[in-house]
Amino acid sequence: MKIRFKQQPFQLDAVRSIVDCFAGQPYAPSAGPDARNRPVMLPDEDVLRNMQAVQRRNGLPVSERLEGRYNLTVEMETGTGKTYTFIRTMFELYKTYGWSKFIVVVPSVAIREGVLKTFRMTEDHFMSVYGMKARYFVYNSKQLHHIGKFAGDAGLSVMIINAQAFNARGREARRIYMELDDFGSRRPIDVLADTRPILIIDEPQSVEGVKTRESLKAFNPLLTLRYSATHREDYNKVYRLDALDAYNLKLVKKISVKGISLKGIGGSDGYLYLEGIEVSADRAPAARLEFEAKTKAGVVRRTRLVRVGDDLHALSGGLAQYKGYKVSEINGRDGSIRFINGVTLHAGDVQGDTGELHLRRIQIRETIKSHFAKERALFPQGIKVLSLFFIDEVAKYRQYDRDGAERNGVYADIFEEEYAAMLAEELGRLAGDDPYAGYLKRIRVKDTHKGYFSIDRKSNRIIDPKRTAGDADSDDADAYDLIMRDKERLLSLAEPVRFIFSHSALKEGWDNPNVFQICTLKHSDSTIKKRQEVGRGLRLCVNQDGERIDSGVPGIDVHDINVLTVIASESYEQFARQLQREIAEALSGRPGAADRSAFLEHVAENERLRHCAAGEANDDFHRREFLKLWNRINRKTGCTVRFDSGELIRKCVEALDSRLQVPAIRYTVRHGEMRRIASREQLEAGEAFRAREAKDEAADVQPLSGVKMDLIGRLTEETKLTRKTIAAILTGIGEPTFRQFRLNPEEFVLRAARLINEQKAAAVIEAVTYDALNDRFEAGVFTKRELFGQPEDGAHPAAQAPVAGGEVLVYDKLPRGFFIPTPMGRYHPDRAIVFREGDVRHICFIAETKGSLESLELQGAERAKIEWARKVFAKLNTGQVKVDAADSYGKLLAILKPS
Structure with a gap:
């Protein structure tokens, strides 16, 4: 088979963008024994004017000056024929201006071989277009005769070299700078520099470190052209075919993704994965570590940076498997992390991953x-x-x-x-x-x-x-x-x-x-x-x-x-x-679509500044209405519970035997594909992919049993009941129910605790009494973010909704430091709303939920907390107070105005 090459319009545009930057340069072919590239004869202002015209034609930011003499950047998305494009650019520069000496600098052997392969594959194609072939070779420090031919040949000549060949410490890399007997006592770098070559940097973000950038100057280039899909720096960018254009124009494949996620992690096998060590000049090394952590939804795997002194037992939410895993050393030299229990991991190591x-x-x-x-x-x-x-x-x-x-x-x-x-x-x-x-x-x-x-x-x-x-x-x-x-x-x-x-x-x-x-x-x-x-x-x-x-x-x-x-x-x-x-x-340098939300934020900011200029505070914390509300609710309370523990034990045993279902470890495979990309903002919002299908599959995996778990202690911690009560509950459940503990220990604890807490909540809703204490919550419970009213990331739709004109006096996120004590732990209302109805001010506390209200109503613990909150505010004599849950702005309005 022989791959056929077509003359693609976008590739020709990229070629023309380089050539046109030197419009007016006279054609001057290399000739004689010094077959070097002739200098640029145009004044710099003419080159700049040409380049600016190209940038305007291509819809790019217009450069104010030449960044060096001369640096030009071409951005082309992976898979769109970048190598073909810069080879064709050589032919056009040779045909138009007579420039014949080119050096292609690549970051690796793999890319070098790929460039060489493209030269071979396109020989006949370019012969049919230009009626000639390029002479090309790969630099080899032991075959310096190629450099001699390169320097003396008046035809189109190309040398391909990987950066390590002139920018490493080994003797072979240094030969390019040495006066060599077998090269006529000349230095190869001097012979190359004398040709005034045009440098083409392939993947410059992988080539041009500080040292390499200095080394490249030794080639004495006439021009430097940089080609990549992911430039770190844009030197006078003259052409762009970015990911959005390439995808929407169907110049690359459509992307489809099958992702696999683990469900029902056992949380008992000491799982750890060390991605790597991050080293910086101004901070101690940190390790990027993946481990398991306990959440309300179960045990999940999460990745975070850890430093010396961090304790995985605490970071995981108290998982027993991580006791003793406190970081004692992070070594940036050998890429390792050590814990006080003696366990050491190196970058790429995985521990305890049974699945x-x-x-x-x-x-x-x-x-x-x-x-x-x-x-x-x-x-x-x-x-x-x-x-x-x-x-x-x-x-x-x-x-x-x-x-x-x-x-x-x-x-x-x-x-x-x-x-x-x-x-x-x-x-x-x-x-x-x-x-x-x-x-x-x-x-x-x-x-x-x-x-x-x-x-x-x-x-x-x-x-x-x-x-x-x-x-x-x-x-x-x-x-x-x-x-x-x-x-x-x-x-x-x-x-x-x-x-x-x-x-x-x-x-x-x-x-x-x-x-x-x-x-x-x-x-x-x-x-x-x-x-x-x-x-x-x-x-x-x-x-x-x-x-x-x-x-x-x-x-x-x-x-x-x-x-x-x-x-x-x-x-x-x-x-x-x-x-x-x-x-x-x-796409950060690409102009974005007009963003209505950004416009509204700008208007809101201007309104805030107007109020400030008039001597008014725009922050609810400093508004009179919020201060009144805060002074009425910041009193601390204590709770007392009296109930029949025997009845609670009986109901917990019944609930566990009838409702506890601990899932086996399963995998979910989800399949989705990328749609047409409308804008950068669509990508930033994560809206370019559309899920197609999902399927669930049981995993034939048995968790390790090497981690000892204090089951009674864990359930005591999760439910706030006594060890004696928990022991009675576990003794009472049936053997099939208890067998599920071995199937998935951590999930057993979380699900059993949830059922016990529901029974506990139902038993004690009426058995709780509150007393007002002399202590108050001080303003220090507010974080700086909360104090100045900054919006939270991922705010719930109810929080993001607009409020009803002048009737709403306060609509604020409450600080996490403000809580109501309950037998189920601290309860944190999410928001406080004060609204006016005639001369009456109403206060409403809202518990937002990302699930449906129907699912919330099934969770006895949450329902109980709302009931206890109502008792607290009744005890504090705060006037007409409503405490409820909302999952939408419509529900919020229904709570505010139930009529």
């Missing part, structure tokens, strides 16, 4: 399922479907016995098991004479998956890639031979490989157009962005004739065929939210 292998099996299964569905649809059109797995450890895919013979790692075994089962299912739905069925039958399972990794030269075994450059024991280039240099072979239906396992090192530099599924069989890595993960599969696919399936093909919708499905290692919501956030960040 991980099952999660990986589900991911592999879902990937195969998506692969078959896509392949079944595209096989008749001659389109090869590839799936890519990223793993974090080679041994999980390939291992070796004592004799050096290869054998499957755990992921390869799981793949073959799941593939065989899915294949049988697929063949069962196909007719025997279906060509696709025949295609599947011809491929052996062992032949259809392969791993691409670094090769150890001594043992000829695949190994995890080395982090350090220039390691003599590995040859990274060998690892990419098939996928980098034989891309066309992979695209052929005659090649049985359809599933590729690779290390995360392939996060950049390789994007085969026919990757339709990407699965990350590893924990989320904070250093790798979601855009990088999806970037390996965004390029539009090609068929067996090498023809790209894009909008130029009549009778098709590009996004009906070109859909990339990401099988994520996290929940659908989490992946989709993070991906949208990253795309929105990349």
Whole structure:
């Protein structure tokens, strides 16, 4: 197969944007023994004027000055042919101005090989367009004769070099700066600099550190052109094809996500995952750690930065599994964290994750399922479907016995098991004479998956890639031979490989157009962005004739065929939210749509300033009405409870035996896809994805039993009953009920406590009496945020609703420091509203709920707290007080005006 290249209008626009910046420059080809690029003859003001005209044409911010002589930036989304574009730019600059010397600087071996492959693949295409070929080579410090030819050749000449070759400490990297006998006692860098080359920086955000930026000056470039989808700095940006444009114009694949989330975590296996260590110049190192934590909804996994002295037992909400896990040391040098109990984790380590292998099996299964569905649809059109797995450890895919013979790692075994089962299912739905069925039958399972990794030269075994450059024991280039240099072979239906396992090192530099599924069989890595993960599969696919399936093909919708499905290692919501956030960040320089809410906020701010200028305070805390309210409600109270404990025990036993249902650990798979992106604001709001379907599956996982739990103590803590009462309740329940504790200990505690608290609430609603105390809540209970009336993130709709004109005097969030004591713990009303009806002022306390009021009414504990709050305010003689729950603005109005 030979991939056919088309002349895409957006790529030609990017090329023209560079060329037009030097309009008026005379054509002056290289000639003679000093075949160097001729200097820019235009005055700087003319170049600036040209550049500004290009920026206006392309709808970009207009530069006020030239940033260096000369730096130009092109932004192109991953998968839109960035490498093709800058190669074509070389041809156009050569044709228009005679500039013939180009050096392409890349950040890695993988990207270098990708650039080299594109030069080879486009030779015939550019020959047909320009009637000539470029002469190109990869810099090698041991083959310096290429540099001599580069310097003396008057034709279009290109050198490709990775940054480590001139910016590292090793002897080979230093050779470019040395006077060498085998190079005529010349320094290679001087010969290159004398040609006044045009530097093209591929992925500058990965190339240009402080040191590299200085090193690049040694090349004495005539121009520096930077190409990337994610620039860190924009030097005179002259063209932009960002993620929003590329997606909406259907120049890249549509993105679909399958996310997998864990339900009913046991909370008893000491789970920990160390993502990495964050080091800064002005603060001590911090560890990004994932652990389990207790919430009202159950045990969940959360990630946060922890520092020396942090106690996971406290941070987890008191989970017994984390007793003794207090951070004693964080080492930024070796990327480790140590706890006072002696446990040490290094970046990437996982402890106690009993469900991980099952999660990986589900991911592999879902990937195969998506692969078959896509392949079944595209096989008749001659389109090869590839799936890519990223793993974090080679041994999980390939291992070796004592004799050096290869054998499957755990992921390869799981793949073959799941593939065989899915294949049988697929063949069962196909007719025997279906060509696709025949295609599947011809491929052996062992032949259809392969791993691409670094090769150890001594043992000829695949190994995890080395982090350090220039390691003599590995040859990274060998690892990419098939996928980098034989891309066309992979695209052929005659090649049985359809599933590729690779290390995360392939996060950049390789994007085969026919990757339709990407699965990350590893924990989320904070250093790798979601855009990088999806970037390996965004390029539009090609068929067996090498023809790209894009909008130029009549009778098709590009996004009906070109859909990339990401099988994520996290929940659908989490992946989709993070991906949208990253795309929105990349669009930060793009003009946004007019935002009505921002306009209203501006009007509100102006109104506040007007009041302040008139000597009025706009903050409810300082308003007279709020001060009156605060003085009436800030009295503290104490509560006394007297009830029949025997009756409570009996009802709790009945409730537990009849209603306690502790769920087994389950996985939920949610599937959604990205819609047309209307604006950056839509991405920031997380509204670009639409969920399609969800399914729930039991996990065949047994939690570890190594963590000892004080069950009576935990339930005592959760219910505020005595140990004696809790012991009586546990003694009374049936054996089937108690057996659920072993199924999921933490969930047992949380659900049992909830049922006990409901019975307790029902028993003591009438048994509670309140007494006013002499103490009062002082103004110090307000945080600075609450004191100055700043809105909270994620405010509930009832809180965000407008209020009814001048009748509402106060509508304020109450501080968390204000509470009402109850037998169920502290009760915090969410908001206080004071409204006027004639000459009467009414006070209403609102408990907001994100669930429906119907579900709230089933929760006896919450209902009881509202009843007790009514007793308190009746005791304090605060006048006409209402305490209620609202889940909407309509309900709030009904409470305020019940008529």
